[in-house]
Amino acid sequence: xxxxxxxxxxxxxxxxxxxxxxxxxxxxxxxxxxxxxxxxxxxxxxxxxxxxxxxxxxxxxxxxxxxxxxxxxxxxxxxxxxxxxxxxxxxxxxxxxxxxxxxxxxxxxxxxxxxxxxxxxxxxxxxxxxxxxxxxxxxxxxxxxxxxxxxxxxxxxxxxxxxxxxxxxxxxxxxxxxxxxxxxxxxxxxxxxxxxxxxxxxxxxxxxxxxxxxxxxxxxxxxxxxxxxxxxxxxxxxxxxxxxxxxxxxxxxxxxxxxxxxxxxxxxxxxxxxxxxxxxx
Amino acid sequence: xxxxxxxxxxxxxxxxxxxxxxxxxxxxxxxxxxxxxxxxxxxxxxxxxxxxxxxxxxxxxxxxxxxxxxxxxxxxxxxxxxxxxxxxxxxxxxxxxxxxxxxxxxxxxxxxxxxxxxxxxxxxxxxxxxxxxxxxxxxxxxxxxxxxxxxxxxxxxxxxxxxxxxxxxxxxxxxxxxxxxxxxxxxxxxxxxxxxxxxxxxxxxxxxxxxxxxxxxxxxxxxxxxxxxxxxxxxxxxxxxxxxxxxxxxxxxxxxxxxxxxxxxxxxxxxxxxxxxxxxxxxxxxxxxxxxxxxxxxxxxxxxxxxx
Numbered sequence: 375x376x377x378x379x380x381x382x383x384x385x386x387x388x389x390x391x392x393x394x395x396x397x398x399x400x401x402x403x404x405x406x407x408x409x410x411x412x413x414x415x416x417x418x419x420x421x422x423x424x425x426x427x428x429x430x431x432x433x434x435x436x437x438x439x440x441x442x443x444x445x446x447x448x449x450x451x452x453x454x455x456x457x458x459x460x461x462x463x464x465x466x467x468x469x470x471x472x473x474x475x476x477x478x479x480x481x482x483x484x485x486x487x488x489x490x491x492x493x494x495x496x497x498x499x500x501x502x503x504x505x506x507x508x509x510x511x512x513x514x515x516x517x518x519x520x521x522x523x524x525x526x527x528x529x530x531x532x533x534x535x536x537x538x539x540x541x542x543x544x545x546x547x548x549x550x551x552x553x554x555x556x557x558x559x560x561x562x563x564x565x566x567x568x569x570x571x572x573x574x575x576x577x578x579x580x581x582x583x584x585x586x587x588x589x590x591x592x593x594x595x596x597x598x599x600x601x602x603x604x605x606x607x608x609x610x611x612x613x614x615x616x617x618x619x620x621x622x623x624x625x626x627x628x629x630x631x632x633x634x635x636x637x638x639x640x641x642x643x644x645x646x647x648x649x650x651x652x653x654x655x
Numbered sequence: 656x657x658x659x660x661x662x663x664x665x666x667x668x669x670x671x672x673x674x675x676x677x678x679x680x681x682x683x684x685x686x687x688x689x690x691x692x693x694x695x696x697x698x699x700x701x702x703x704x705x706x707x708x709x710x711x712x713x714x715x716x717x718x719x720x721x722x723x724x725x726x727x728x729x730x731x732x733x734x735x736x737x738x739x740x741x742x743x744x745x746x747x748x749x750x751x752x753x754x755x756x757x758x759x760x761x762x763x764x765x766x767x768x769x770x771x772x773x774x775x776x777x778x779x780x781x782x783x784x785x786x787x788x789x790x791x792x793x794x795x796x797x798x799x800x801x802x803x804x805x806x807x808x809x810x811x812x813x814x815x816x817x818x819x820x821x822x823x824x825x826x827x828x829x830x831x832x833x834x835x836x837x838x839x840x841x842x843x844x845x846x847x848x849x850x851x852x853x854x855x856x857x858x859x860x861x862x863x864x865x866x867x868x869x870x871x872x873x874x875x876x877x878x879x880x881x882x883x884x885x886x887x888x889x890x891x892x893x894x895x896x897x898x899x900x901x902x903x904x905x906x907x908x909x910x911x912x913x914x915x916x917x918x919x920x921x922x923x924x925x926x927x928x929x930x931x932x933x934x935x936x937x938x939x940x941x942x943x944x945x946x947x948x949x950x951x952x953x954x955x956x957x958x959x960x961x962x963x
Contacts, residue, residue, distance in 0.1 A: 395725040395756045395799060405754035412747035413740065482740060490705055490738035491748075491795060494730075495755040497704040497721035654706040 399505070402496055406505040410513065415478060420517055423471035423558075427521030428528065430464030435529040442536060457539040458547055458619060461522070461529035465554060468521060469586060472514045472558050476565020477578035479510050480646075484573040493655050503570055503650055507563045507643060514562030519555025522617075526551055546619050553617035553628060560613065560639050561586065567642035571649050586610045606631075609638045656681055656834055657702060657803060661711035664697050664858075671697040673858035674711065679836045679851075681802070684829045686849030687838040690947050694858040695838040696735050699807050703732050715803060727756050727799030733792040735807040741781025745772055745791050748780055752795055762798065770794040771820075785812030793824070803834040810844055822848050842943040856947040870942050878915045881906045881931035882922065891925050892918060906930065 410416050438452055438460055452460075480503075483489040496502050526547070533539040542548055564585075569578040586609060593605050605611055606626045615631030626634060657679040664672040672694040679685045689695050700706040702713050704720045712719070715729050723729045739748055749763045767776050770790040775783065780791060789812055796804060806825075810818045825848050829835045839845050845852065846866055854862040854869070862869060870876075882888040885908055889899050897912035910918060915934040922929050 395728045395758060397725060397755055398757075401755050401757055405751050408747070408751050408754055409740075409743075412744070412751065413742045415742065486740045487736055487738045488740040488743075490734055490736070491752060493705060494703050494732055494738075495727055495752050497723075497726050499721075654700075 397496055397498075397501075399501055402501040402505045403509060405495075406502070406509045410479065410509060413482075415482075416475065419471055419475040419478070420513070423468045423475070423514075423517055424521045426464040426467035426471060427518070427525050428464070430467060431461040431525035432528050432532065434460040434463035435532040439532055439536070455538060456619075457530045457533045457536075458526060458544075458550065460533070461526040462554060462617070464525065465522075465558075466587070468518065469558060469561050470583065472517065473561045473565040473582045473586065474579055476510055476514065476562040477569035477582055478565075478575060479506055480566045480569030481573060481575040481578045482569075485575055489655050499650050500647060503566075503643070503647055506570075507566045510566055511559045511563040515555045515559030517555075518558030519552050522551040522554035549628070550617040550619055553632075556632065557613040557616050557635070560635050563639050564609070564642045567639070567646040570646035571642065573649075586613075607634050609635055612638070656716050657713065657805075657836060659698070659702075659711070659713040662698065662701060662708055662713050663710045664694070664701060664706060665709045670858050672701070672708075675855070675858070675860050677853050677860055677863055679803075679834055679853075681834040682829060682832050683850040684825050684835045684837060684848050685851040685853060686845035687836060687853050687855070688840070688842060688845050688849075688943065689838075689855035689861075690840055692857075693840075693855045693947075695840075695855060696807055698855075699732065699734065699805055699836075699838065702805060703730055705734075725756055725799065727752070727758070728801055729799075730803045730805055731796035731799055731801035732804075733789070733796045733806040733809055735811070737788055737792070738795075739780045739788065739791060741779060743780055744777050745780050745783075745794070746776040748791065749795060749798060752798055756799060758798060762800075766794040766797050769797065786814060786817050789813055789817070793821075801833070803836065804828050805836045807838045808840070809837060810839070810841075818844075842939045846939045854943070854946055856949065861946050866939065869946070870936075870939060876911070876914075876934060876936045878910045878913065878918055879931065879933045879935055880908050880910055880915075880918055880922075880929060882908070883928040883930070887925075888922060888927055888929075891921055891927065 434455075435457065438455055441448060441452065483492055492502055493499055526542070530539050530541070540547055561582075565578065565582050568581045569575070572578045572581060590605070590608055590610050593601050593608070596604065602624055606615070606624060612626055612631040612634035615626040616628050616635065618625065618628070621627065625631075657677075659675050659677050662672055662675045663670070675694070675698060687695050687698070697706060698713075701708050702715065702720065703726075715723070720726055720730060743751070746763065746767065749766065750760070753759070753763050767773055770793055772787070772790055772794060775787060780788070783791065789809065793806070793809065796806065804825075809821050813821065825835050825837060829850070837845070837849070849866065852862065852864055852866060852869060853860060854864070880888065883906070885901055885906055889901070889908065892899060892910060892913060897910065899908050899910050901908035915932050919929065919932055
């Protein structure tokens with residue numbers, strides 16, 4: 375094995391004459407896409423997210439069916455369940471998986487030192503954040519929507535013939551399933567932003583879990599009047615209203631919920647962008 | 656071409672780089688030399704915009720690094736700290752960087768071959784030895800066919816074969832007309848490859864010079880001579896550019912500015928008896944230590960005295 379310097383970088387750079395080297399937005403997107411798929415953690419975590427959506431939805435539907443068949447009085451938790459609501463039983467779990475992967479795609483750059491290579495290649499910095507958020511956001515939307523759709527079909531299959539089974543053509547179902555994808559996609563983007571903002575995996579995951587799972591519980595500490603005013607605007611509640619089929623008073627409409635969650639996402643991304651531009655890497 | 660003007664970086668009340676001015680020119684290997692903590696890595700990080708200067712500027716080929724449309728084609732950098740995701744293979748790591756600039760897959764394969772990584776290119780970079788990690792870092796630095804190559808402590812962790820490879824690589828890159836900027840805290844290593852030296856200590860430039868000039872500056876070549884009549888010898892040797900020191904009452908004199916040969920001839924001419932005539936050249940290592948002794952950040956405690 376001869377490794378003693380074959381030092382001819384200049385003479386042989388084949389593709390240079392035809393496509394001049396230049397950083398473009400599209401190329402940074404391509405790079406971020408390749409970054410995602412070249413890590414095993416992406417496959418594992420996306421797989422887990424999908425599995426949570428499908429498995430928990432199926433289990434919920436099976437459990438419902440067995441209760442239905444046993445002829446016993448229905449568990450109050452399941453009283454007004456439909457094949458749609460049962461199918462989406464796994465959404466909070468998928469939210470954690472997809473959100474954590476979002477955090478990892480950004481925080482992993484800092485914890486490993488990869489960020490130095492990344493920013494040396496794209497020293498303008500912001501294109502990296504936008505591309506990461508866009509690439510991962512789209513991937514999480516697709517994963518979430520596909521998981522929700524397949525989960526719904528399975529749940530419907532399990533409950534076929536039951537009074538509460540719904541079909542894709544029922545009002546709002548298809549839009550709602552897509553809404554699950556959008557919700558999970560935005561959670562993924564918020565994860566990316568938190569990872570970039572805090573530059574730490576543990577910190578990013580804690581912030582994400584805190585925002586979506588713990589803060590809603592803390593609302594009960596607030597005076598009642600405030601609670602009713604604030605709760606619908608929390609990221610988690612606004613997100614859930616994107617895919618809820620029926621409007622309960624005290625929740626936002628799907629459109630308003632989407633706008634509020636978009637606002638939260640923009641806020642998190644803005645913070646991440648500020649830190650990215652202002653602090654040394 | 657790298658130009659630093661009054662470049663300064665402070666972290667809180669600690670000044671890592673303190674008003675540094677220097678120019679690194681193409682077609683030569685410029686060594687960036689200094690003890691640990693002298694500010695070498697910080698300076699290099701500022702060159703490629705990872706750290707922003709507290710004040711002052713640094714430009715690469717006339718512009719700030721971030722203002723270039725193809726930064727990897729301007730500067731290829733190997734930083735001291737690892738800059739790789741351990742879960743990604745060497746090939747994927749290079750591809751990810753190549754995509755940002757539209758660099759071809761063929762070029763990626765080429766730098767892998769150039770750095771001798773063919774057999775491990777598909778393995779996770781986290782499993783690489785220190786030496787393999789350095790080679791991958793160098794492959795990434797060469798990826799964009801850069802006009803300036805900047806390497807921070809490149810020989811760290813390399814075996815002798817690797818060290819030789821780096822030396823040839825550096826001189827080869829400079830011969831192609833590229834700007835080559837290499838940091839090290841090892842004078843001996845620099846002396847073998849560097850045409851030009853920038854010596855720093857405590858964030859300041861101590862010398863911007865060449866290897867022979869540095870030696871001359873640090874006291875150059877001294878000749879120790881012992882004679883029966885040192886006072887007479889002193890008188891005979893005195894002249895412009897000649898410096899003679901000696902202890903009163905001692906036969907020994909230290910002479911700079913004259914070769915041993917010239918001293919011997921002059922003594923013979925005047926019939927002076929000599930007992931000793933020794934040329935003492937200052938090694939590069941000594942010259943470097945001499946220059947930086949004031950500014951070494953972390954002094955080892957003196958060697959522990961033998962227990963009584």
